[in-house]
Amino acid sequence: MSLEDDSLEYHRSDPPGKIEIATTKPTNTQRDLSLAYSPGVAGPCREIDENVDDAYTYTAKGNMVGVVSNGSAVLGLGDIGAAASKPVMEGKGVLFKRFADIDVFDLELDLDDPEAMIEAIAAMEPTFGGINLEDIAAPDCFEIEETLRERMDIPVFHDDQHGTAIISGAALVNAARVVEKDLGELDVVFSGAGASAIATARFFVSLGVDPDRITMCDSSGIITAERAAAGDVNEYKAEFATEREGGDLADAMVDADAFVGLSVSGIVDEEMVRSMARDPMVFAMANPDPEIGYDEAKAARDDTVVVATGRSDYPNQVNNVLGFPFIFRGALDVRARDINEPMKVAAAEALAELARTDVPDAVRKAYGDQPLQFGPDYIIPKPLDPRVLFEVAPAVAEAAIESGAARVEEIDSEEYEERLEARLGGSREMMRVVLNKAKSDPKRVALAEGGDEKIIRAAAQLEEQGIAEPVLIGDESRIDETCRELGLRYDPEVVDPESNGGIGAEKREEYAERLYEARRRKGITRSEAEELIEESNYYASVMVDAGDADAMLTGLTHHYPSALRPPLQVLGTAPEANYAAGVYLLTFRNKVVFVADATVNQDPDEDVLEEITRHTAELARRFNVEPRAALLSYSNFGSVNTPGTVKPREAARRLREDPEIDFPVDGEMQADTAVVEELLEGTYEFSELDDPANVLVFPNLEAGNIGYKLLQRLGGAEAVGPMLVGMDQPVHVLQRGDEVKDIVNLAGVAVVDAQEE
Structure with a gap:
């Protein structure tokens, strides 16, 4: 099947499209429904009526972005109209959710008149915490964004303009650093004078590029002051009219330090690259095919050529997904009224700084184990780098507060990072503790x-x-x-x-x-x-x-x-211990469980099971989790009598009768009994567990290893471990193939173990 056939099947498979609405509160009982709708909603409605900003407290507004388009300038497809643009806008919603946990309504408006677009979007302000304008043709996009930013009290951001500007701005900062050139002394040539090119040129000025050293070319050649005076270009292009003589793109590129392509493919050749100044920067960002190919630009000369494109199959991809999810995340989290220039600069600088740090193994693996290290072929972070959230969102949030764009007056950086960690998964949140x-x-x-x-x-x-x-x-x-x-x-x-x-x-x-x-x-x-x-x-x-x-x-x-x-x-085991065991921490969206033993004891008897439970409960408390332990079997509380079921039953009995045990423990029990509240409260109301278990002790190594891997692979759990318990001194044994983050996490556990010692 071709890529297009695969894509059609991907989009039409049931349910059609790429997004759905999910509830975030319980809706299982009549009381739940009465709180969710009538009569319970009256309370928050009255609060918001008294103070409109309480909508951020009682509704999803603070995590909701509207992605709005009329389909007049869809990338690579042109003016295809509102309905045909919907797959793109749904895709934008997927990216918001995947990378920054932001919810989206996509809104395709069948409107050609910019005034009508403005009125329609402005009327939606009560619904959203921010508006992402998408694929709207120039020059209408400028008028729409500028007017809405003045009228609306929430961020309005045209990603086609500013997304490319911010990401390429980060690339420019690092490229200049690689070739040891000062931003203020760069001669920069633009090919293209549409919305993204003009926004990028403006943003480069914000970063320190001298506007008098920017030369912009459209399809008619260099945009000169003479052309602007003659009315040959619109007001937006005229902003970058140069006093130099006219000519074509080849003339403009002579002795230029940087080329920024936001136009069409194939209009730059190797000779034009050779005409540039020493160690040039070539950002050929036309999609899907750049103004000049990556390999051709590199081969054009013998000195350093820093090349960036919009393609994922070459180094230095200028990809807007590095920007908009995280910029909106930071803006929403401080209830910003706008996404202003200081916030955009903060985002670019955070991205540039991140590219200069060591790259996680997971990112390297995602890109075929490429040797990602700061230099000519790595000046921008990769889109799948999870650290982008923790660098860009806080930088944007802080800039919003400092520039007066935020409703929130201050933010605790550590607490905010923990909130961001929680959005990426429970294991990150637990490891932060x-x-x-x-x-x-x-x-x-x-x-x-x-x-x-x-x-x-x-x-x-x-x-x-x-x-x-x-x-x-x-x-x-x-x-x-x-x-x-x-x-x-x-x-x-x-x-x-x-x-x-x-x-x-x-x-x-x-x-x-x-x-x-x-x-x-x-x-x-x-x-x-x-x-x-x-x-x-x-x-x-x-x-x-x-x-x-x-x-x-x-x-x-x-x-x-x-x-x-x-x-x-x-070192041996601890004085009060006879056995060591391997424990995994498994985190789900709203649940945490500790699984033991998955690595050490092949066929534990009741003595070993009793000790494993004690050690695992102690470990849970190091993660600030109060343990509730279940010793698992295929039997429920004596329903089957075999040597295998007797061992966890006897271990649980001993633990329950030990006055030093200050956590609930029970068994033997089946796995679903241990974790399903209805079974514990209904069929087995006599159980010592008042809530589902979070410490699961398996009857043998085989079951433990199988169980944790099934939970991880099919249940979607994130795993941390194995953590070794029962040793006399803090020791942890890594697994082959562990990543750097796994090593850091286990070292952190070892340090906390040593603090306990």
Whole structure:
């Protein structure tokens, strides 16, 4: 099937289209419905009648954007009319929701008269927190946006103008940095003089480009003062009329530092690129085909050519999705009246700064494991980078407050970041609790596989964010070289167990003796201890045992059992524990559960199950979750009697009878009994659980591993872990394939463990 056939099937499959409305409050009972509609709605209606701004408190207005178009200038399709533009506007709604959790009504207005458009949109102000104008032809789009911004007390933003301007502005800031040129001294040439080109030129001026050094070309050539005086161009083009002599685009590009293409494909050739100043910037953004191909522009000359296009199959894609969802997110969250120039500049600067930081593994994987690192081929963040939300939205919100555009007078940056985290998923929200605890008192964490690139990148983040004091165990020269290759501004603390000098060598003999003393009656000779201590897992384990580190992480490049063996041999389990266990935190949209044991104990008896439950409940409390534990089986409270069902039943009985257990626990029970409120309150009202369980203890390793993976893959849960519980000192074993964020998260858990110690 062709792409068009696939797209048609995608859009017509039941239900047709791409969006729907979902309720956000319970609607299961008569009382729910009476609160949702009559008579309950009378209360909030009266409050809003007294104070119109209370609509932000009692309705969805504060998270609702209207995407409005008349279909007169749909990208790549032209004037196709209102009805035909609806798939595009629905798609815009998908992007708002996917990237910034903003709800959208798409509104396709069958109106050609700009005055009629203005009146229709202005009348919708009570419904929305903001208006996104889309695919409206110039020059009508200028009049519509300018008039609505004056009349309406909510943000009105024409994305075709400002979205491209903001993203390409971020690209310009970083491109100039790469080629070491000052924005105020750039000679910039524009190809195209439509809405996006004019808005982009204006925005470049806001960023520091000299307006007298901007040359704009339309289909008739350079827009000169002479042409403007003769009435050959409209008032918007005339704003960028130049005093230079006339000519065509080729003439304009001679000695230019930057080319900005917002016109048509194929109008720039390699000779025109060769005529530009040293290390030129070529932003060829015509879609779907650029003014000059990426490869052709690169090949045109031998010096540095920084190329950006609108295409996703080349580096440096100027994609509006990097802007509008996050700009509106920040604007909505401070109840802004407008999206003004300071807010747009803040967005561009935040994007530019983000591109200069280390890129998460998930983003690299999404783009085919490309080596994404700041430089000529990476000057703009990728659209799928989740960090854009946390950089752009707060920057826009702060700029709105500082510039007086916001109804909110101040915003707590940490609390706001936590709210944004919650929008991206429960695991991020839960990890924020732990990472904040870790930052309050960072501890030394030994990273046993210190030479691995992911570990090094994670260590840099841990130190930069103040989560931990990482100690890399590995070859110092190799680690330093990797830091240089990655462009990290990071001076790591490294301990090399195999070196002939430094701390690694100084401690090696002491650690070998300590290992020998601990294991000499368990089959290890002195010479074997001296050999083993040069292995990073043993070295890190003894380092923690000696108090030279507070916690350790390992396992990224090892099989789980082999990674776990050294810390078990050296550190062992806690004095009150006989068993270790692996726990996963699984988060759903409105629920959190801890799943144990998924990695360590193959066939636990009642003693092991009892201990696993205790340790998992303690872990839940580190995440500020009050535990409610269920020991799972295929039986409900004695309905089946087999050796397998007796074990969780007996473990639950012991826990219930232990006066030191201060959380509800019950079992054995089936999984649905444990998590379905109606079953607990109805069929099994005698259960000790007054609410669905959030600590699920599986009867064996096989069930636990299968269960958590099904919940993750089919249930849509986000997973954090495995977190090792029951150890005498904080130790966590990573899994092969874990990403940098997983390493950072587990290091944060290890720090909180060490704080508890």
